[in-house]
Amino acid sequence: MNKKTIAIDMDGVLADVELQIIDHYNAAYGTTLTKESIQGLSEEEAFNGRDLLIEILNKDNFFRTLPVMPDAVESVRELQKNFEIFIVSAATEFPLSLAEKVAWLGEHFPFIKWENIVLCGSKRIIKTDYLIDDHCKNLDYCIGKPIMFTAFHNINQTHHLRVNNWKEAVAVLNETL
């Protein structure tokens, strides 16, 4: 029988984009934001609108140098035993990020083949059994079962199954076997 499929988001799920944005933002604008200080804020509230954020996201090497989320590598490798894993990142808005994301995956997740990497776009047409993502704009419209990965901007959302970290994600998914 074919394995069930899981689509896994990159930014905020595999990659600690939150930490990287805060570091770049503080360095550029002399602020003292921390992970704690932005809990429960939207991205626009946390970073004073979308323009400065987009400027940061468009910087060379921003996506290539993202820290890996705790336990992400071992967890994805563990899930790969019983599921087919696709990495699905809404990346085409930032063309510079595309090659950086593939290189980043090659470094940290070399066991993910190019056939299983999807850089989109809307995730509305991605048909997998599960989607692990931190954004409602993806989770609310996905075809498979949505699993919300906790991030500062989503802690007040309660309408999706939530996992707070990778150990919880593995536990939830292995229970479906």
Next chain:
Amino acid sequence: MNKKTIAIDMDGVLADVELQIIDHYNAAYGTTLTKESIQGLSEEEAFNGRDLLIEILNKDNFFRTLPVMPDAVESVRELQKNFEIFIVSAATEFPLSLAEKVAWLGEHFPFIKWENIVLCGSKRIIKTDYLIDDHCKNLDYCIGKPIMFTAFHNINQTHHLRVNNWKEAVAVLNETL
């Protein structure tokens, strides 16, 4: 009601990759291949294995400078009136191609938004009502109805609905409305 969705492949469908490969191949290896001389051959047969081909496909600017397939721009614009169009290209095998493909689409198909661009990967998890593609490896396993776009390497395949050019593609799809 939501519009029906069409996934459209890039290489060999929107972009005349055949012509570009032949030009690069002849220039590099002193051959005199033409579109006519490779009809009915597989890509491996036409280009003496896969290694030389992959070398060409990895060249800077190869994908950025592809010629547009005849009638492709007007046809996609026409289809966009009644369908939602997604551009779905198996591109992650060639990381250099990723930003080039987005830039190429921006130049020739500026009416396609980034949300509707998918660079993958296997197309097995792309759920649209139709897929227009030239490769059996994509058409044989897609979720939607496959439509084969004629290319030198597929002219002997008979198990998919075939369109020979963009005018035929528009006619076939508009008939489904």
